[in-house]
Amino acid sequence: MTPSRRTKDILLYKTYAELKAEAQRNFLGFLWWVIEPILFMLVFYFVFGKLLGRRPEAFIPFLLVGLVVWLWGQATIAQGAAAITANRGLLNQAFVPKALFPTVIFLKNTFKFLFALLMLLIFLVAYGFEASLAWLEAVPVLAIGGLFILGSAYLAAALTPFFPDLQVLIDNGLRVLFFISGIFYDIDTLNTSYKAVFQANPAAVLIDSLRAILLTGEHADWWRLSGVLVGALCIGGAGYAIMRVNESRYAKIAY
């Protein structure tokens, strides 16, 4: 059997296994893939919509688009950082290409994300937004977003086993990113000299573009998105290269 065929088989089974294992861990199982973003949204709706009283027009759809995308990226990158370390037992029993582990994490979370996205679209229509062919522009936007998330997970997975302190930095970095990505507010309304920095953040680019397409009927910001694409290829390429070069060193790291 060719190595690529074996890799594909493992990818398929491992992703299926992880999804099923996650769904069977508790009573509500895969329903949590829908409930979790909704619960998350309710908290933010309550805090920022009710308590602090800053409510842009149609705040719930605005918030939901941001959160669904955010949860996809956040979960993939945080789990991706631990992907190789979490499989150290397996690593010492059989040779498995290391890039496989963050890829499985990405596929698992992407499947959950698509599920949540479908719910989101149904919700939007029920809320009164008109589904149109223009929504298809979201497909390439999500592809670029996915590539960026996968690339980040690759780099995080490649480096964390060598520098375990990175896991803490990544978790905290993601927390900061959450607050500066305009998930529960509109970056355009900010009155700060850092606005340009905020807008260059890939998470914000992705979320802004999706909101433009789905909520306000505008086009995505393709100029900024192409920057994200270039970034995704650089980061992901670097992560992949590091994993390939060090393929047989990960099993030797004493944990």
Place this chain on the structure above:
Amino acid sequence: MPRSPTKGRRPLLSLASAGVCYRRRRTLRSAGTLHWALSDVSFEVMSGETVGILGRNGSGKTTLLKVLAGIIEPDRGKIERNHSSISMLSLQVGFLPQLSGRENALLSSVLLGEDRMAAKRNLDAIVRFAGLEDCIDDPLATYSSGMRARLGFSVAYHTTPELLLIDEVLGVGDQEFREKSTAAIKELIKSDRTVVLVSHNLPTIRELCDRVVWIENGESRMVGPTEEVIEAYLR
């Protein structure tokens, strides 16, 4: 009876002065240190033969198996491979408690290098050998440790790499299954398969191996016919 010399056979794998170095991680309070688990190991594995690796605890046997399996690469010296597939007879690779026995068997087979289709074809035989026909669709979490061990063994036993690496011929499970699995492994080794067998049980090595590599302090002290090496080892 051990088979005769290696004439006419081709080398599937050869090591030349291979060494493996582990580095202890640096922290703020301690500098990293180097430790050569293997320092100078050379030998060949010819197709169809069974090579025993003999050595005391801590001599580097497990590290050597990992090098042969391709899990780690030597930091110095050379390794040459001419085999199509190789795997360690590892038990319960990648098992997840939430999945059924059947799903775990498939996942584990694929991780051990089996084709997805071959894994599916083997499934009945795997289940039968493990004696788990009645509960193969139950979640693994409901299995006793003996049942898991049986499934793990059966999966590993049914993989078919060209070169098989075995770390101790240990039977698993209860008395009955232990005898059955030990006998099965011995049959497998005696067949035409190419096997590298690690053990510190001399009778096992004597019974099963054509040639023996004696490892001490990370070096191959002696390579040769089983009886000669064992005699030198005991001296």
